[in-house]
Amino acid sequence: MQRVFVLDHNKQPLMPCQPARARKLLKKEKAAVYRRYPFTIIMTRRVGGDLQPIEIKFDPGSRTTGIALVGHFDHSKEVIWAGNLNHRGLQIKSNLDSRRAIRRSRRNRKTRYRPARFLNRRRAKGWLPPSLMSRVNNVKNWMFKLSWLAPLTQIAIETVRFDTQKMQKPEISGVEYQQGELAGYELREYLLEKWGRQCAYCGAKNVPLEIEHIQARSKGGTDRASNLTLACTECNQEKGNKDIKEFLKRKPKRLKKIQARAKAPLKDAAAVNATRYATGNVLKDFGLPTTFSSGGRTKFNRIKLGYKKEHWIDAACVGESGSEVFIPQTITPLIITASGRGSRQMCRIDQYGFPRTGPKKHKRVKGFQTGDIVKAVVTKGKKIGTYIGRVAVRANGSFDIGSGEERVSSISYKYCQLIQRADGYEYSFFS
Template sequence: MSNTNYVFVIDTNKKPLQPCKPSIARRLLNSGKAAVWRRFPFTLILKKAVEKVAKTTLTLKIDPGSRFTGIALLEENKVIWMLLIQHRGSLISEKLQKRSQHRRARRTKNLRYRKPGNPNKKKPTGWLAPSLVHRVETTMTWVKRLIKFSPVESISMELVRFDTQLIQNPEITGLQYQQGELAGYELREYLLEKWGRQCASTSGKTNTPLEVEHIHPKSKGGSDRVSNLTVACTKCNQIKSNQDVKDFLSGKPELLKRILTQARLPLKDAAAVNSTRWKLFNTLKTTGLTVITSSGGQTKFNRRKQKLPKAHCIDAACVGEVN
């Protein structure tokens, strides 16, 4: 991973070329072979046309979020450019709320009568709130800008938080995929999210790591299905041992009922993907480039495997397959 963003380069016909290192950009400027075309992102324009361009593979990776979106540009497995977008969703919502309050107050004032609008107004299919549309449009503005200044061949984005197909039907791509390290990682991340990252037996946050445990012990015929798994702290897991949860919590009927109810919740809760991400995904396809999707569980797995700190830009670089 480079410590400094590369510099974008276009030829005199504005054809995007391979981004270069800042040191090469300085030499081009000092020798008079190029001029500054844009300050941000910093882009140079050559004073001649380039006919033959070396074939390179640039991938644009996106980690969309509610407040921040990370973007990373990779040359094969090397990160050459990163960007963090801060969305104004909360500010837009606040201004829309103020406008609504002004309109509501105007109805009680002694002003001219205004006929009511059409009472049958309906929101069109796929409608998004303005604060959500802002996220998509801001991200797409930068995607189009980067495609314009660099020869991007494909786009990879994080579309879902969990690979629910991998959790629910692990045999879709064979035994190796089912029992692989990533499969267990996706399952653990799903369980942590499903149970609120709290010990199910104590219904409270703990400062100790949580472990995956069986509700009905495997030694007594319990399965490895998601509906039979929960998370618990080490202390509770050791006390429970191979007891059935009904015996372990026989003195706490309310807690037992909550655990059994939560365990039966279907995977559709995790599969309910953010509508903003789907909107972004469908908009990205209009660029004509190949759009590859992956899960948030895989992104976190890649980041932990590379021992990288948590950041939206770094998460973007870890989206999809990382060698």
């Protein structure tokens, strides 16, 4: 289990404690629950205490960012809290595409529309599309949350997951860690992501994969990333130095797919590379000592220590301290999913872009809003029981409460007690 965040009586962060100690403090009424996710207690009387260095580490990704808090204790460097932060960049991109299509459709039909605005906007220096900026803001928000809950002393972040220049021109000189033992880690990780961790020729998964030249070097092929793919041992040996068109002449669909994917850039890698400097800059603004590292070094540390591949584990292995970090077997990461804080859309529309519902009235109903975590104790009727989960409000005061697939409907607001306000994220311990 993860450690529990602790605040003193003046809401200043103390060292996170073991769950067993937190239970004792709560039972003796020396502390009270302050926040449910991430679980935090506040001391009723105590002020101040002894602190030890805590390093926060980030492994930024296109879809998921790993977060780990590493305590620098006298005996070891140990992970005391971890989380996987799931981004909503793809959802934002989809919503913007849908809105743009609907507006263009209205203009073409000369119906209700907003005038086009294409040339009257200036982009600030360092501008990023909303789908990418949301990733940066998520990391910034969680850095702020955790700096308020724990006495952080330093930051480590992986800023270069894929060194595309090194992969396109392997002969160029790079920094020291890209030489010697670390050579090839960046390229192999890139290919694993690009080709879906499966053989490009037969689709085999969960088997040892080898780097394969699409056009053999003996036939003029290069070591550029666009000429490399992944293949299982059998396919690699069978293909040899054959031309790919000859090798896959009986599989035209697979041949076409490989040729298209080989030339296409990896979108996730592009998203990470586009946001790495913005993410690093927002973290440096917190004023803590900040170190930057490469994805190749992260993978090298993880494999050397024998840890499995997960985002939060990668975060723990970032940087110099990641070469000797200890991860307890009992630790379970908090799954954090960015869900947004509601929609700016005034009313729902049909497939043609016309309104099909009335405009929204109030976001908060009877003191609750959609996304709040509540506890409902129903004492009468057909739904007697206790329910804990996120609430979906209705104007008539009859709410839905649920967590995941389990959901109960038509619970009166009179039975609901607020546990935690909606903050734009959903939480769980299971992915």
